Amino acid sequence: MKYIDSKDAPQQNNGVIKLHGAEGFEGMRKAGRLGAETLDMIAEHVVPGITTEEINTLCHDFITERGGICAPLGYRGFTKSVCTSINHVVCHGIPGPKKLKDGDIINIDVTPIVDGWHGDTSRMFVAGKPSVKARRLIDITYECLMRGIDVVKPGATTGDIGHAIQSYAESKRCSVVRDFCGHGLGQIFHDAPNIVHYGTPGEGVELRAGMIFTIEPMINLGKWQVKVLEDGWTAVTKDRSLSAQFEHSLGVTETGYEIFTLSPEGLNCPPYAL
Ligand code: MF3
Ligand code: CO
Numbered sequence: 001m002k003y004i005d006s007k008d009a010p011q012q013n014n015g016v017i018k019l020h021g022a023e024g025f026e027g028m029r030k031a032g033r034l035g036a037e038t039l040d041m042i043a044e045h046v047v048p049g050i051t052t053e054e055i056n057t058l059c060h061d062f063i064t065e066r067g068g069i070c071a072p073l074g075y076r077g078f079t080k081s082v083c084t085s086i087n088h089v090v091c092h093g094i095p096g097p098k099k100l101k102d103g104d105i106i107n108i109d110v111t112p113i114v115d116g117w118h119g120d121t122s123r124m125f126v127a128g129k130p131s132v133k134a135r136r137l138i139d140i141t142y143e144c145l146m147r148g149i150d151v152v153k154p155g156a157t158t159g160d161i162g163h164a165i166q167s168y169a170e171s172k173r174c175s176v177v178r179d180f181c182g183h184g185l186g187q188i189f190h191d192a193p194n195i196v197h198y199g200t201p202g203e204g205v206e207l208r209a210g211m212i213f214t215i216e217p218m219i220n221l222g223k224w225q226v227k228v229l230e231d232g233w234t235a236v237t238k239d240r241s242l243s244a245q246f247e248h249s250l251g252v253t254e255t256g257y258e259i260f261t262l263s264p265e266g267l268n269c270p271p272y273a274l
């Protein structure tokens with residue numbers, strides 16, 4: 001695997017891993033904070049009766065009013081500013097006129113670009129009162145994300161991250177989606193390397209200080225297989241089981257990691273209505 005100082009790198013994903021310096025980390029802090037603030041803002045709006053289109057507009061306006069650009073809008077033909085993935089939708093749900101119902105669970109995925117840097121983050125939210133199994137899936141998925149993050153340090157590998165996530169998910173009789181992965185990012189939305197959410201310790205790409213990437217496990221209550229609907233975006237579980245996802249953007253430091261997308265309000269994982 002090749003690594004390059006990001007200052008010497010072409011602004012494209014050519015498979016070489018960029019190592020970012022202080023400037024990149026500072027840029028990611030600002031973009032990541034706006035992403036986290038957007039999700040903090042939307043939390044109270046996720047209630048039965050709201051449409052995903054309204055969620056999209058609230059997030060879009062919040063981001064643009066603060067000088068950000070919504071990376072998903074126009075990305076490879078995506079027509080909205082955020083992704084909204086309800087219940088058995090795994091990822092890349094397209095906002096529209098569908099209203100949330102009591103007990104629905106939804107992933108909202110935002111990526112503001114601030115001064116050229118991408119703050120990619122998503123969380124689960126619940127409209128009204130979720131079922132016991134939905135709650136359990138959300139808690140397991142959040143734990144998967146944090147266990148994956150916790151092994152990040154120079155010398156660890158992407159296989160270590162995947163193993164931490166997969167072993168926990170499967171110990172809870174859940175499955176890890178294979179078709180989508182985390183990714184390097186920075187001034188590019190989707191960059192090398194891929195961060196897969198399953199794997200074997202010691203295998204994959206070695207992590208080095210200065211790498212910036214997302215971890216964004218998608219965990220299913222049933223089997224891991226997914227299919228993409230006719231719209232070319234919406235990925236759903238083949239067995240229609242519930243799916244959940246959380247995503248942080250982080251950087252590798254000399255001693256471990258720095259998460260750029262932590263919630264200023266401590267809303268990283270949803271509090272549940274009783
Ligand atoms: N935010 C998603 C990710 O985590 C990517 C969405 S691409 C879009 O990588 F076009 F669907 F917005
Ligand atoms: Co991402």
Ligand code: CO
Nearest residue numbers: 109120121247
């Ligand atoms: Co995302």
